[in-house]
Amino acid sequence: NYPLNETFTTLIPALAMGNTAVVKLPRYGSLCQIPLLHAFKECFPRGVVNIINGDGRDVAGPIMESGQVAALAFIGSSRAANILKKQHPMPNRLRCILGLDAKNPGIILPDADIDLAVRECVTGALSFNGQRCTALKILFVHRSIADAFVKRLSDAVDALPFGLPWEKGVRITPLPEPGAPDKMRSLVDDAVKKGASICNSNGGISNESFYFPAVVYPVTSDMQLYTVEQFGPVVPVAVFDNEHEVFDYIVSSNFGQQASIFGKDPKRVGPLIDVFANQVCRINLNAQCQRGPDVYPFTGRKDSAEGTLSVSDALRCFSIRSMVAATESDAGKELLREIIHERSSSFVNTDYLF
Known part of the structure; x- marks a missing residue:
């Protein structure tokens, strides 16, 4: 998906707060990191930014087992994150900032603007080939508009231009992982065997690492x-x-990152917000699930996240607040004044004001 962004969204705040870092590059997309790695080498003292590569199970485990990691920033599956956390021998010393799994639902109410909902759901489900945690991963459509919605959604998906990433105007590209199309086929085959259909004409067509998006309907709980x-x-x-079916789904889900609600009636949208606000961390009204602007908190509940990322939250994630206190006496004030005046402490100073 976007490995450069995912690497530096945690590395930059970690460095800004004065930490040294060990960076395990992503399995796919490592080459795009090289220009910045040269910049780090030129700008930072030796040992501040340390780069490793390889299979995460082989290279990350021994580092965690050393007990010298104070903060773990990880974007991946909750299963892998749990393994890494358990490898640390002193868990109370470990702070975690984790972006994990998600199954973000989109809810299309009877009065939704179908054209708007289709447009947002296509982008929300399939930008970056759907390979982002913020993607819409399942759509719940009210029965009264389901057939019309699925028809328009299928037509819109079939109209998406496909090709190689560097070709102009392309929306769908091959998948980076060799086994990804097989996983898609397995999930779709399971649904078809249990009564669902692929509704778009090109859905499921594949070749090597390419898999054309499939609209699968109706998907049921089995x-x-x-x-x-x-x-x-x-x-x-x-x-x-009725909305209680959606309530039950989102409450029982193992994930809790985001949800999207498409509708116009405040009496129907409002109760959904009230339930979702205790289950996910961002509710998008008549818009796809997404990240940003980065002044907003980016986090999740359950198996979707640990810690919060935004510009300010990320800085807090990689720091622990410390303070120096003195009694409100002449001696205490004088001591602090002298420390500042003589610049005898890097921590107690006012140089940042100038």
């Missing part, structure tokens, strides 16, 4: 696509008759 994060170009669509 299908893997109902609960499993696909992390790829598959758009599951489920039907609901």
Whole structure:
């Protein structure tokens, strides 16, 4: 997806707060990091930014087992994060900033603007081939508009231009992982065997690492696509008759990052917000799930995240507040004045004011 952004969204605040860092590069997309690695080498003292590469199980485990890691910033699966955390021998010394799994639902109410909802759901589900944690991973559509919505969604997906990433105007590209199309096929085949259909004409067509997005409908609770994060170009669509079915889904879900609500009636949207606000960390009204602007908190509940990222929150994640206190006496004040005047402490100083 976007490995450069995901690396530096945590590395930059870590360095800004005075930490040294060990960076394990992502499995895919490492080459785009090289220009910045040269810049780090030129700008920082030796040992401040340390780069390692290789299989995470082989290189990250021994580092965690050393007990010398004070903060773990990790973007990946909750399963891998749990393994890394357990490898640290002193868990109370470890602070974690984790961006993990998600199964973000989109809820399309009966009065939704269907054209708007389709447009946002196509972008929300399939930008970066659906390989981002903020993607819409399942759509719940009210039965009264389900057939019309699925027809327009399928037509819009089939119209997406595909090709190689550097070709102008391309929206769908091959997947970076060799086994990803097989995973998509497995999830779709499971749904089809249990009664769902691929609704768009090109859905599921594949060649080597390419997989054309499949709109799968109707998805039900006995299908893997109902609960499993696909992390790829598959758009599951489920039907609901009343909002309590959606409530039950989101409350019982193992994930809790974001949700999108499409509708105009405040009496229907409001109660959804009230339930979702205790289950996810961002509710998008008539818009796709997304990250940013970065002044907003980016986090999740359950198996979706630990810690919060935004410009200010990220700086807090990589620092622990410390203070120096003196009694309100002439001696105490004089001591602090002398420390500042003589610049005898790097911590107690006012140089940052100038």
